[in-house]
Amino acid sequence: MSEPSPPSFPKHLLDFKDWNRAQLESLLETAQMMQEVLARPVKKVPALSGFTVATVFFEPSTRTRISFELAARRMSADVVSFVSSASSTVKGETHRDTLRTLDQMGIDAYILRTDAAGVPHQAHRWLRKPVINAGDGWRAHPTQALLDAFTLRERLGSLEGKKIAIVGDILHSRVARSNAELLPMLGACVVACGPSTLLPGHLPGVRLTTNLREALEEADAVMALRLQKERMDRGLLPSLPEYIAGYQITEARLAWAKPEAPLLHPGPMNRDVEIEGTLADSPRSLVERQVANGQAVRMAVLYHVLVGKR
Amino acid sequence: MKGDILFKDATLVDARGKHGIADVLIGEGRILSLFGGEAKRTIEAKGLYLSPGFLDLHTHLREPGQEVKEDLQSGLEAAVRGGYTDVVSMPNTSPVVDRAEAVRALKEKSARIGFARLHPAAALTQGQEGQLLCEARALREAGAVLLSDDGRTNEDAGVLALGLRYAASWGLPVAVHAEDAGLRRGGVMHEGEVSWRLGLPGNPAYAETARIARDLEVVRYVWEGLGVRPQGETLLHIQHLSTKRGLELVRQAKREGLPVSTEVTPHHLTLTEAHLEGLDPLYKVAPPLRTKADVEALLEGLLEGSIDCVATDHAPHTEDEKALDLLRAPFGIPSLEVAWPLLYTKLVEERGFPLPTLVARFSSDPRRILGLPPIHLEEGAEASLVLWNPSQKRSVDPRGFASKAKYSPWAGWTLLGWPVLTLVEGRVVWEADF
Numbered sequence: 001m002s003e004p005s006p007p008s009f010p011k012h013l014l015d016f017k018d019w020n021r022a023q024l025e026s027l028l029e030t031a032q033m034m035q036e037v038l039a040r041p042v043k044k045v046p047a048l049s050g051f052t053v054a055t056v057f058f059e060p061s062t063r064t065r066i067s068f069e070l071a072a073r074r075m076s077a078d079v080v081s082f083v084s085s086a087s088s089t090v091k092g093e094t095h096r097d098t099l100r101t102l103d104q105m106g107i108d109a110y111i112l113r114t115d116a117a118g119v120p121h122q123a124h125r126w127l128r129k130p131v132i133n134a135g136d137g138w139r140a141h142p143t144q145a146l147l148d149a150f151t152l153r154e155r156l157g158s159l160e161g162k163k164i165a166i167v168g169d170i171l172h173s174r175v176a177r178s179n180a181e182l183l184p185m186l187g188a189c190v191v192a193c194g195p196s197t198l199l200p201g202h203l204p205g206v207r208l209t210t211n212l213r214e215a216l217e218e219a220d221a222v223m224a225l226r227l228q229k230e231r232m233d234r235g236l237l238p239s240l241p242e243y244i245a246g247y248q249i250t251e252a253r254l255a256w257a258k259p260e261a262p263l264l265h266p267g268p269m270n271r272d273v274e275i276e277g278t279l280a281d282s283p284r285s286l287v288e289r290q291v292a293n294g295q296a297v298r299m300a301v302l303y304h305v306l307v308g309k310r
Numbered sequence: 311m312k313g314d315i316l317f318k319d320a321t322l323v324d325a326r327g328k329h330g331i332a333d334v335l336i337g338e339g340r341i342l343s344l345f346g347g348e349a350k351r352t353i354e355a356k357g358l359y360l361s362p363g364f365l366d367l368h369t370h371l372r373e374p375g376q377e378v379k380e381d382l383q384s385g386l387e388a389a390v391r392g393g394y395t396d397v398v399s400m401p402n403t404s405p406v407v408d409r410a411e412a413v414r415a416l417k418e419k420s421a422r423i424g425f426a427r428l429h430p431a432a433a434l435t436q437g438q439e440g441q442l443l444c445e446a447r448a449l450r451e452a453g454a455v456l457l458s459d460d461g462r463t464n465e466d467a468g469v470l471a472l473g474l475r476y477a478a479s480w481g482l483p484v485a486v487h488a489e490d491a492g493l494r495r496g497g498v499m500h501e502g503e504v505s506w507r508l509g510l511p512g513n514p515a516y517a518e519t520a521r522i523a524r525d526l527e528v529v530r531y532v533w534e535g536l537g538v539r540p541q542g543e544t545l546l547h548i549q550h551l552s553t554k555r556g557l558e559l560v561r562q563a564k565r566e567g568l569p570v571s572t573e574v575t576p577h578h579l580t581l582t583e584a585h586l587e588g589l590d591p592l593y594k595v596a597p598p599l600r601t602k603a604d605v606e607a608l609l610e611g612l613l614e615g616s617i618d619c620v621a622t623d624h625a626p627h628t629e630d631e632k633a634l635d636l637l638r639a640p641f642g643i644p645s646l647e648v649a650w651p652l653l654y655t656k657l658v659e660e661r662g663f664p665l666p667t668l669v670a671r672f673s674s675d676p677r678r679i680l681g682l683p684p685i686h687l688e689e690g691a692e693a694s695l696v697l698w699n700p701s702q703k704r705s706v707d708p709r710g711f712a713s714k715a716k717y718s719p720w721a722g723w724t725l726l727g728w729p730v731l732t733l734v735e736g737r738v739v740w741e742a743d744f
Contacts, residue, residue, distance in 0.1 A: 096633045116635035117509050118589030125590075137637070139509035177509050200506035 009304045013132045014120045015140040016181045024146075024185060030300035031150050031293070037074065038296055048077035051306050054107045055081040057134070058095060059115040063267065064134050067291070068111045068143075071298035077306075080107070099123050109306055112136070130305040138172045144266050145178035147297040149186055151290045152221055155262050160187035165215040165257070167247060168225030168274050169198040170208070175266045176225060180206045191215045194247060197236040212247055216256040223264040224249045224274045240273065250276040254284065262286045313337030314736060316349035317697065319356040322687045325670035329687065334360060339736035341691045355697060358730060362673040362685035363395025363694040364650065367456070367485070367573055368549055368621035370642070371397070371428075373416070375404025380626040380644075380714050382416070386425035388624070388646040388713035390740040393672075393696035393729035397426050397646075398680075401433045402461025408433035408444045410452035417453045425739050426732075427694075429680070431456040434473045434484055438462050443473055446480040455680050458485035460549060463521070465491055467528050474532045474545055483571075483679060485547040488525055488556070489597060493517035498636050500583040500598040508586065510636060513598050515553040522548060522556045526563045529570055544679050548572040550623050552597040554607035561616040571679050573621035574608050576649045580656050581719060591632055591639030592719055595625070612671060613663060619675040620668075622649050626715035644715035648706055650698065652720060654727030693736040698729045 009027070010018040037045055053072045055065050060083060072079045082102065093101075099110070109130040112120045117137035124131045135141040149159065156162055164183055170176045170192045183190050184205040191207045192199065193215035199208050209215050216222060231237050254263060263275070263284050271277040280287060313335040322329040322344075333346030334355075371385035380388075389397045399416065401407035407416065413430045420428035432454040436442045438461065446457060457477050464470045464486055477484050494517040499505050501512025529546045536545075551557060551572045560572050577595060582602055585593045593599060611617040625642025632639055645652070650672065657663035674684030685691050703726055708718040731741040 094630060094634060096630075114635060116637040118591075118636045121589040122591075122633070122635065137509060138511075171506075172509075174509060177507075201501075202503050202506055204503075204507060 009308055011130050011305055011308070012124055013142050013301055013305060014124060015133065015142055015178065016185065021185050024182070027146065027300050027304055028150055028153065030303060031146070031297045034296040034299040034303075035293070037299070043074050044076060045074070046076045047303055048072065048075040048306055051108045052078040052080065052106060053109050053111065053302065054102055055079065055111045055134070056099065056102065057081070057083045057113040058119070059113050059135070061113055061135065064113065067294045068134060068298050071295050072302055074295070075299055075302065077302070095119055095122070096126055099127055103127055103129065109302065132301060132305060135174055137174065138177065139174050140178045140181075141174040142178050142182070143294070143298050143301055144175050145182040146301065147290055147294040148179055148223065148264060148266070149182055150293050150297050151264065151286050152262075154289070154293070155286065156220055158187065159183060162188045162220040163218055164188050164190050164221050164223065165219040166190060166192045166223045166225065167212065167215060167249060168194050169227055169231060170194050170203075170225070171198045171200050172228065172231070173225050177203070179223070191219070195237065195243070198231065212253065213256055216253060219257040219261055221262050221264065222249060222254060222257055223266075226266065226268065227270060227274045244273060248272075248274060248276060249279065251279050251282075254279065260284070264290060267291065313342045313347055313349040314351065315733075315738070316346060316352045317355040317360055318346070318352055319354070320358055320360040320697065323359050323361045323665055323669055324687045325362070325666055325674040325684055326686060327666045334687070336693045336733065336736050340693050341687065341689055343689060344687070353697070353731070357699070357701060358697050359700050360687065360695055360697050361669050362687070363696050363732065363734065364393050364672040365396040365398075365676040365680075366394050366622050366624070366646065367398045367547070367619060367676045367679060368460070368575075369397040369399050369624045369646065370402070370626065371399040372403060372626065374412075378628055378714075382420050382423055382428065384712055384714045385624075385626075385646070386420060386423055386428065387740065388711060389426035390732040390734075391712050391729065392646045392648070393650045393698060393732060394426050394646065395694040395696070395732060395734045396429060398429045398431050398456055400458060400460045401431050402438060406433050406438050407431075408436050408438070410445065410448040413449055413452035413454045427734060429453070429455040431458050431460070431485065433457065434459045434464070434477070435469060440464060440466055440469055443476055446477050446482055450480045450482055454482065456485050456547070457482050458487075458549070460485060460487045463487050463489050463491050467524060470525065471528050471532050474529065475536060478532070478536060478545055481681070483544040483547050485549050486525055487550070488518055488521040488548050489513070490517045490521040493520055496637075497598065498594055499586045500600050502583060502601065504583045504586060508589070510586070513596070515555060515600065515604070518553050518597050519555045519559060522559050526559060526568065526570065529563070529568050533568060543569060543681075544571040545569040547679060550575050550578065550597060550621070551608065551611070551617060552578045552600050552604060554604045557607050557611045557616060561611070564616060571618040572616075573619050573676070574612055574617045575621060575623045576645045576652050577643045577719065579605060579608055579612070580652060585719065589636060591634060591636050592717060593643075594636060594639050594641055595643045596641040609657070609661070609663070613667065618671070618679060620649065620653060620671045621676065622646055624713075626713055629715070629717055632717060643719060644713050645718075647711050647713060648718060648720050648725070650729060651725040651727040652723070654700070655725040659726055693733050695733045696729050697731040698727055700727055702726065702728065704728055
């Protein structure tokens with residue numbers, strides 16, 4: 001290949017602060033290549049042979065962990081996993097001790113999930129090894145945003161000037177925050193919508209609204225977020241029916257968006273809460289496609305973080 | 311006249327001003343003369359400043375029960391290394407200091423240790439549970455100088471009103487951590503653009519201002535019904551003021567003659583919410599680091615005196631605790647050993663803040679809140695003093711701290727004004743190698 005100067009990549013993916021558009025575009029192209037690998041009968045390449053990757057999940061998430069582990073294995077990396085709940089960590093070993101212990105075992109990259117914002121940054125300071133953020137508190141979930149972007153581009157082509165509506169609990173959503181960071185970098189206009197108790201006061205580069213119709217009108221794609229039931233317990237919402245009546249994405253409401261505008265959801269879905277159950281299974285829904293693309297995107301991220309060049 | 315120590319060619323700076331160079335003779339725990347004399351020891355103090363010792367109204371020394379974080383030995387040594395001759399320890403220990411025996415035990419143990427003098431604060435309510443009042447009379451007799459449920463917030467305004475009234479009858483001011491628990495919720499940093507972007511639970515400025523507004527009305531209510539001037543001019547002392555709006559409320563209340571006072575910490579004067587960008591729990595503190603506009607307002611308030619004094623809220627935790635994640639790491643920043651050089655450098659050297667005013671905010675002003683007279687550098691004055699170096703630069707190295715908290719948000723900052731020797735009642739309690 002005779003590309004003049006292939007972009008070099010940050011050796012970590014904590015959020016998108018250290019990444020620029022060229023690097024991200026290049027990463028998504030690599031994901032496209034990985035997609036082709038995954039379409040083969042033998043879905044394995046030797047790219048990461050000899051590397052050992054650890055998934056360290058201080059907050060359980062089977063789906064994301066499996067997606068990362070498969071991504072690593074399909075590139076021939078060795079994978080170990082550490083899973084613990086936040087409560088057991090509080091009683092005993094700290095995150096730092098756990099990570100330093102693992103670090104003595106020759107791990108080459110860490111994939112980290114925690115319920116608290118910032119742990120991937122802390123880990124990056126403690127370990128000086130590649131750290132990939134698999135979700136930290138309300139803050140960031142960069143591979144989710146990358147797979148969302150990948151899925152959107154697969155359906156819409158370039159995201160330049162495209163209006164993407166994100167609907168639901170924006171305030172407590174790392175998926176919303178990472179998409180709000182990434183999609184505008186790729187040229188999209190992001191509108192985030194939800195009841196005002198679930199909206200931040202401000203998000204850079206994002207239009208915030210409580211009006212669902214305004215958010216969906218002219219939208220090129222709609223993303224519904226999972227509603228955590230504990231929001232009701234903390235008094236942020238009066239009731240589930242109240243939320244459903246105001247913000248559930250239904251077939252009728254999706255008609256406010258552009259014809260054919262696809263529907264995304266980061267999963268796991270609460271059917272008939274944030275999204276009408278039948279709509280989730282309709283051709284408008286890209287939910288399954290997102291899951292499939294997740295693996296290709298995570299392969300690309302691991303590859304760039306560990307090997308670095310194309 | 312024969313003394314113990316002679317400071318030769320020391321530059322005198324107290325709350326009244328900078329008084330030029332003098333040969334200060336110390337003996338019998340007092341300043342014997344400003345014109346030299348014979349002494350057992352002569353200290354060459356040319357180029358060094360001599361000031362009244364500092365008093366910290368807000369220190370967490372963690373004893374009893376939390377000695378893994380700090381204890382009297384380490385905390386009182388940290389104090390004198392920072393130029394403090396007197397510290398007020400907060401009662402949110404384990405168990406809570408809410409009984410006369412506990413106050414007496416702290417007084418006795420600290421006297422044996424030496425270093426800085428300890429003035430314990432005791433709880434306002436039993437167990438700091440916000441319900442039943444402590445024995446203010448007995449606590450005062452045992453040596454408590456202040457009552458506070460600090461570490462907790464006083465949610466019940468009725469209990470606070472009773473507490474203020476009862477404490478006033480025994481001449482004790484009440485200090486409050488003014489944050490509304492309901493508005494603060496689980497906030498770990500200032501609520502605003504940074505917290506929204508970072509996805510961290512926010513603690514809004516209004517948690518502080520709503521509580522200050524309420525407490526000022528409670529003071530007004532108590533004051534109107536009381537009629538007796540409290541001993542130290544203060545009924546209610548608002549701890550660690552952090553917001554511009556909070557300052558406006560306090561300023562207005564003082565203008566109306568309400569007996570209130572307030573303090574500001576070194577971190578709220580030098581750090582902002584932007585320090586949370588690196589997602590390091592080192593900067594997690596309550597009330598949280600605020601905005602640039604708040605910092606500027608607080609500086610203004612300290613200059614004009616609406617903010618009475620600087621208090622550290624020195625809040626040591628173990629390094630392991632501060633390496634937990636941002637949701638679980640405890641709140642607090644230790645600062646006893648850097649407060650003076652930090653503010654001397656950032657305020658006086660870099661911003662032109664008047665030096666005598668800063669000295670006052672570290673010494674005579676907090677003393678006034680406790681009803682203590684100022685220490686002026688004149689013949690007969692109590693020799694609780696600090697000698698410090700206004701011109702030697704040194705960078706902050708927490709590994710050298712006497713405090714058990716060997717970390718600092720100011721690590722690596724190059725500062726001037728480091729104390730070199732501290733005297734308590736004429737005794738050298740600490741001196742640097744110089």
